[in-house]
Amino acid sequence: MQRIVRWMAAALALAACGAVLAQDWPARPLKLVVPFAPGGSTDVLGRLVALKLGEALGQPVVVENKPGAAGNLGTEQVVRAAPDGYTLVLGGGSNAVNANLYKNLGFDFVRDLTGVALIGISPNIMVVPPGLPVKSAAEFVDYAKQHRGGMNYASSGNGATTHLAAELFKSVTGVEMTHVPYAGSNPALTALMASQVQVMFDSIISATPLVKGGKLKALAVTSAQRNGALPEVPSLKELGIDVVAVSYFGIYAPEKTPAPVVQRLSTELRRIMKMAEVQERLASFGVQPQDLDTAAFNAFTREQIAGWALPVKLSGARID
Numbered sequence: 035m036q037r038i039v040r041w042m043a044a045a046l047a048l049a050a051c052g053a054v055l056a057q058d059w060p061a062r063p064l065k066l067v068v069p070f071a072p073g074g075s076t077d078v079l080g081r082l083v084a085l086k087l088g089e090a091l092g093q094p095v096v097v098e099n100k101p102g103a104a105g106n107l108g109t110e111q112v113v114r115a116a117p118d119g120y121t122l123v124l125g126g127g128s129n130a131v132n133a134n135l136y137k138n139l140g141f142d143f144v145r146d147l148t149g150v151a152l153i154g155i156s157p158n159i160m161v162v163p164p165g166l167p168v169k170s171a172a173e174f175v176d177y178a179k180q181h182r183g184g185m186n187y188a189s190s191g192n193g194a195t196t197h198l199a200a201e202l203f204k205s206v207t208g209v210e211m212t213h214v215p216y217a218g219s220n221p222a223l224t225a226l227m228a229s230q231v232q233v234m235f236d237s238i239i240s241a242t243p244l245v246k247g248g249k250l251k252a253l254a255v256t257s258a259q260r261n262g263a264l265p266e267v268p269s270l271k272e273l274g275i276d277v278v279a280v281s282y283f284g285i286y287a288p289e290k291t292p293a294p295v296v297q298r299l300s301t302e303l304r305r306i307m308k309m310a311e312v313q314e315r316l317a318s319f320g321v322q323p324q325d326l327d328t329a330a331f332n333a334f335t336r337e338q339i340a341g342w343a344l345p346v347k348l349s350g351a352r353i354d
Contacts, residue, residue: 059119059295063094066285067123069108071101074219075156075239075319079283080124082315083153083306090302104128104193106139113146117288119295122150127195127281130338134346135193136353144339147286149331150296151303154321155282157257158199158235159242159267161250163226166233171254171273174233178209185211188222188231193353196222198345199235199256199279203270205348206277226250237281238263238320256280263320279345282338283321284331300328 064087068080077099084095100108105128115121129143160171168174178185189197192215204211214231216222219240226234227249234241235256242263244250254270255261256279270277285303287296306312307323316323326334346352 059292059298060091060093062120063096064088064091064119065121066095066097067108067112067121068097068099069101069105069123069125069128070099072099075237076124076126076283078239079153079316079319079321082312083124083285083303086306086309086312087299087302090306104132104135104191106132106136109143109147110139110141112286112288113141115288117290117292119287119291119299121288122299123147123286124283125286126283127338127342130282130335131193131195131198131342131346133339134343135351144332144336146289148289148291148296149328149335150285150287150299151307151328152324152326152331152334153283153285153303153307154316154323155257155280156319156321157238157255157261157269157280158195159238159245159255159261159264159320160203160233160235160253160270161226161241161245162233162253163229164248164251165229166251168253171268171270171275174253175207175209175275178207178211178232182210185209185233186214186231187211188226188234189213189215190219190222190236191215191217193346193349193351195279195281196235196237197351198342198349199277200233201349202279202345203235203275203277206275223250235279242320257322261320262317262322282324282334284335296328 066084068077070076080097084097088095100111109123112121112123133143168177187200225231245252252267254268256277257269258271258278260269304325313323
């Protein structure tokens with residue numbers, strides 16, 4: 035009985051401390067860790083969110099790029115940070131993949147972080163060189179089956195969503211393609227434009243400008259529906275090819291961050307995502323805003339991790 039009383043007293047004290055912290059928070063600038071290099075799609079979104087969140091909170095939100103290990107280094111930095119609401123991470127599809135890909139991550143993405151707000155989802159897009167004699171995903175499948183042994187697909191690296199989406203496409207359609215991994219999306223796209231490889235399932239954020247510029251040809255997107263950035267491009271799903279593979283972007287805080295602080299962050303971020311200027315900017319990137327409360331966002335995170343299990347298994351990729 036005494037043990038239960040002590041436990042309840044400790045829990046009440048912890049809740050009281052959290053409430054006091056929430057009243058004074060934020061008293062100084064926040065840090066948003068972007069676990070990828072500057073200039074990429076995740077970094078661009080992170081800076082947009084940081085600017086608007088800083089305006090809402092009355093304190094600057096400083097972006098810190100911490101690339102490495104497919105996003106794991108920056109994510110782990112936030113996992114180890116004090117749970118005081120001053121350190122956040124921009125997580126997403128790479129984390130969901132890594133939860134299946136890495137045998138020993140050193141942290142548990144679901145257990146050690148709490149979801150604050152979902153920014154939006156973004157599909158990959160199936161792109162080919164302009165000179166490839168196909169006009170649709172169905173024609174690509176026929177062409178690939180006629181050129182067995184001569185089809186190569188690019189990716190931004192082993193275990194990346196660009197790799198896994200292609201493996202899922204291979205499994206569903208039965209086409210044979212050889213994986214050619216590159217050290218990032220830019221060199222992979224450069225090789226694709228030069229016809230050194232025949233196809234890539236790249237992020238719609240980085241591939242759309244090349245499609246609009248006529249440097250690549252878009253065949254389909256990997257979301258269940260079409261995407262507003264390229265509304266004329268069909269989804270694989272609507273074409274009868276049962277491939278759905280989307281990335282997402284969201285804000286996470288260390289586990290045990292006081293609930294009132296998490297709620298304040300969630301409220302502000304969800305309000306920001308409803309701003310017309312923000313939605314217009316996200317749409318230009320091919321990101322579809324989503325509005326989920328913290329409980330729904332944490333459930334969404336678990337669903338995303340489960341959803342990438344099959345593509346990781348199909349790829350055969352595994353990192354110890």
